[in-house]
Amino acid sequence: MYNLMWADMFQLRKSVMMKVLLGITTVSAVIMAVMAYLIPQEKIADSMAGLGFMFSDVNMTSILGAVVASVIICSDFDHKVIHHAVATGHSRGAVIASKAAVFSCALAVILLPYAVITGIALGTGSEFNMGAVSLGFLHLLTSKAGAAMSAPEVWKLLAVMLTLIMVYVAQLSLCVPLALVLRRPVLVVAIYYGFSILTGQLAGLRESYPLFDRISAWTPYGGNYSFLTLDTGAGEILEAIAVSLLFVAAMLAVSYGSFRKADIK
């Protein structure tokens, strides 16, 4: 598995698509922060908040995350890299584990600009606001408005950011079985984006249906896992990490179940 991971990392390093995606998230993170800065300054209208949300991490990752899965998994079917791995004695479990690990690293890399920009923006002590719509790093950015951070808060900020990245990785781990089964980038991206919209809509039911709220809290799409801030308690952060890890494990199990005996064409 170690060799497979290194090979995937080598391939990723050579991938133009990954560089483009990183460029897109960097530009988007900057636009998101600038708009969240300009809205409370009343230099742009509040109505621009919807547009600003389009550049936020939660929206970008729901599209680009699935693209990353396509680059790492679907492309390897096209280029027969997975064929070679299996034909030369790598177990299918090792292939899945390697893909999942590299996929997680790649997601962390494309989310890094959001983490860095959020950290820098918060460090300025300025006020940021994107209206009512905010999740993930945008929520973290807008929830700590207009106050300088203390040293312990910086460490907490790092912990929250890492947890948020983990939550995103868990949410997008659904793409691993999708990509292994469907093997078509366009299907993976479309299905995951549709699913992310659906989970967003279903989140509105959580207040009306407590049972649904409790069930969804067992997944990285539910609970308050996308609303982590510097005020979030350690217990909630640990819960977010635990739920994310469990969900990733479940997705890996589903992937293994579907790929273990599948013909690779």
Place this chain on the structure above:
Amino acid sequence: MQRILHADRLTKTYSGVQSLHDVSITLESGRIYGLIGQNGAGKTTLMRLITGLAFPTSGSLELFGHTGENALQIERKRIGAMIENPGLVPHMTAAENLRLHRIMRGIPGSDVEGELLGLVGLAETGKKKAKDFSLGMKQRLGIAIALLGSPELLILDEPINGLDPLGVVEVRNLLKRLCEEQQMTILISSHNLPELYQTATDYIIIHKGEIMQTLTLAQLEERCKHHLLIRCPQPEKLASVLEMKLNTKNFKVMPDQAVKLYDYLDDKERVARVLVESGIIVTHLSSEGDSLEDYFISTIGGGQHV
């Protein structure tokens, strides 16, 4: 000779359609096996089963003396394969593609990349991306990738597709050299039967998912050997005339009572005259001799399949 692979009654069914039926073959070390069959005959399916890309519906496979899924997976580390078409990452150069697979196989040192590129004639490709390669260059790179780690069993599906005549000769010589020097076992499929005739040491003829025949080059040459085919109602008498009057024992009486005479190929008239003078009623006398192509066609059922 070491048994490298043994397939026992392998059957593969896709959506109710049987692609392979009760296929049993044995491959021994240091031999080049030519897998011959029409499109859809089951050549690629057999290769996919051997490499673990697909699972048999029934039957069993033994690799390097080991059976069972876990053992097979471990033994596949000793295999190099190029199936259907070479799998290349298009935005990478030839060297980068080789490096990717070298890292994947855990082979240390980058020297092997240059050696293999030189071996397949791609040493001068430099920064040219694989997507800009010709089909022949892609095939060469696919062969180089399959050769990484000096596999003991090399599986090549249509490796000379798209190669220019010089490339075909180079690949042929390379495979023969690997077989002789490293005792590498090679399973190769090709539609280019004259080429396969010059490359392989053994032949496996597959048709409609079933193995029709396995034979060595010597057996093939024996069966394709040029001869005079003689038919008559009295083959025993014919045999004695050939021995007594034409002084030859270089003939065979076939199961269908036809006689194949391997002498007097350029003196058919004399044979005919002697037989007639000896009172033999000759119903058929002709010069015969098969190429691998003819032999393949006759084995799978004659011209109706062509």
